[in-house]
Amino acid sequence: MMDSIHSDDKAGRALVAGGAGFLGSHLCARLLRDGWEVICLDNFQTGRASNLATLASHPMLTVMRHDVVDPIPDLQVSRIYHLACPASPVHYQADPLRTLRTCVLGTIQMLELAERVGARLLQASTSEVYGDPLQHPQQEQYWGHVNPVGPRACYDEGKRCAETICTEYAHTEGVEVKIARIFNTYGPNMSPNDGRVVSNFIVQALAGQPLTVYGDGTQTRSFCYVDDLIDGLVRLMESPSAMTQPINLGNPAELSMLEIADLVRACTGAQVPIVFRDLPVDDPAHRCPDISLAQQYLDWTPKVPPREGIARTAEYFAQESQASPERESQAMAAFMQTKRGGRRQGRARVV
Template sequence: MRVLVTGGSGFLGSHLVDRLIRDGHDVICLDNFFTGSKDNIRHLLGHSRFELIRHDIVEPILLEVDRIFNLACPASPVHYQYNPVKTVKTSVMGTINMLGMAKRVHARIFQASTSEVYGDPQVHPQREDYWGHVNPLGIRSCYDEGKRCAETLMMDYHRQNGVDIRIARIFNTYGPRMAANDGRVVSNFIVQALRGKPLTLYGDGNQTRSFCYVDDLIEGFIRLMEHPSEVRPVNLGNPNEFTIRELADLVRELVGSQVAVEPPATRPVRAPGRR
C-alpha cells in the first residue's frame, strides 16, 4: 500500500515509518520539522520506498494514497505552549485537510489523539466512553482541546461523508528518539540523572502514569488501522500504573546515580494527578 504519515519525522512518526517500510509499504513522510528531526529518518533517505515531503498540514496538499496516519502536532508542553495557536491550527485545520484528502481518494485515515482529551479525570481508569473533566481555558488547552476537536471532525466526516476512520487515544510513551529537552518526565529524569543533577519531582510524587514502550504502541497503531470496522476511539497504552516517585527511583537505579530527588524552584502548570 501507499501510506502517508504526517509528522513522520517525530518520535512516534519515525518509528511508525520504520515499521511500515519493514512491512513492505511505500511511505510518504510529511513534516514541517517544527518539532520533528531529520535525524530520526536520515537512515531512510534514498530508500526506494520512502519519500520525504516538507509541508505543513495546515495548508492543503494533493496526494494519492491508500492509508493516512495523521500524527502531525506538537505533543510536549515545551513545544505546544511555545506556539499554542499553531498547535490548535495543526489539530483542527490540519485534520480537516487530511480528512478532505481521505474523502477524495477513499483512503482510511488514522487520527493520533491523546489521553489528554480526558483532562484531569475523575474516573480511573478511563474508559473510552468517559467524556472527561476538562479545562478549555488553561495554557495546556491548546493541545487538549485541539485533539478533542480533531476527534469530533473525524466522527463528523465519518457520519456525513462515510470516511473510514480510526482514532487512537495515546497514553505516555517512551523509547529511542525521545527528545532530551521535550519536558516529559521520562526524558527529564534520565537526562538529569546522567548529568548528576537532582531529579525534579513535582508535588509529592504520588501522581501516577502508565508508560508504554514505543514499539508496543506502534504495534497498536498497525492493529487498529487494519481492524475491519472499529471507528470509535480506542485507548492505547500500558494498563499498569506507576507513581512518579517510583519512576524516579527506577531511573536512579538503572543509571547508577545517587542524585537527590527534590521539588522544582518554581511552581509548574498543574498536570493531571493520575493517568
C-alpha cells in the same frame, strides 16, 4: 490509479503526517519493514531529520517537507496516519494558536485528502482528552474533565475537536476513520528537551544532575514503550471498518513519578538526589488507560516492562549525548542532497 490494500495482505502506500517526530519516525520504520511505500510528511517544527537518519537509504521512503495546515496535493495513498502535532507541554504551549491550527485545520486537511483519494485515516488523539480525570482508570466512554481555558487547553481541546471533526467526516462524507487515544509513551527518538518526565529524568541522570519531580511525586502515569504503541496503531488502522469508536492505547501498569525516578536511577546507575518543584497548572493527578477494547478487538497488550524499556531509552540517550552537535543539520542536508538529485537507486527522496 490509487493504490489499495488487497485481501492477500500486500502493502500499498501510506502517508505518515508528523513522520519525523518521536512516534512518527518509529511508525515509518515499522511500515517500511512491513513492505509499505511510505510518504513522511513533516514541517520539522518539532520533528527531527536525525530521527529518520537510519531510513535515509531506504528506496521506499519519500520525505515531504510540508505543514499540514496548508493544502495538500492529491497523494495517492490508501492509509493516512495523522500524527502531526507537538505532543509535549513544552512544545504545544510555546505557540498555542499554532497548536490549535494544527489540531483543527490540519485534521481537516488530512480528512479532505482522505476523502479525495479514498484513503483510510487514523487520527492520533491523546489521553489528554480526559483532562484531570474523575474516572480511574479511564474508559473510552468517559467524556473527560478538561479545563477549556487553562494552559493545556490548546492541546486538550484541540485534540477533542479533532476527534469530533473525524467523527463528522465519517458520518457525513463516508471517510473511514480510526481514532487512537494515546497515553504516555517513551523510547528512543524522544527529544532531550521535550519536557516529558522520562526523557527529563534520563537526561538529568546521565548528566549527574538531580532529578526534578513536580509536586510531591505521588501523581501517576502509565508509560508505554514505543514499539508496543506503534504495534497498537498498526493493528487499529488495519482493524475492520466497523471499528470506528476511539480506542485507548497505553500501558495500564501505573507508576508514580517517584517510582519512575527510582527506575531511571537504577537503569543509569546515577547516584543523584531528587528535587521537588511546584506542580504545573492542570497537571493530572492520575492517568491510566482501561485497554479492554484494545485487548478484545485488536488482540493488543503492551509487552515491554518498564525496567526494560527505560534501560533501552537510557542507552539511546547515552549514545545521543556523544553525537555531533551538527548531526541534525547534517541529516537534513543529506535529505536535501537527495532532493536535488531526485530519486536514486537505494536512496530515499525528499519532495
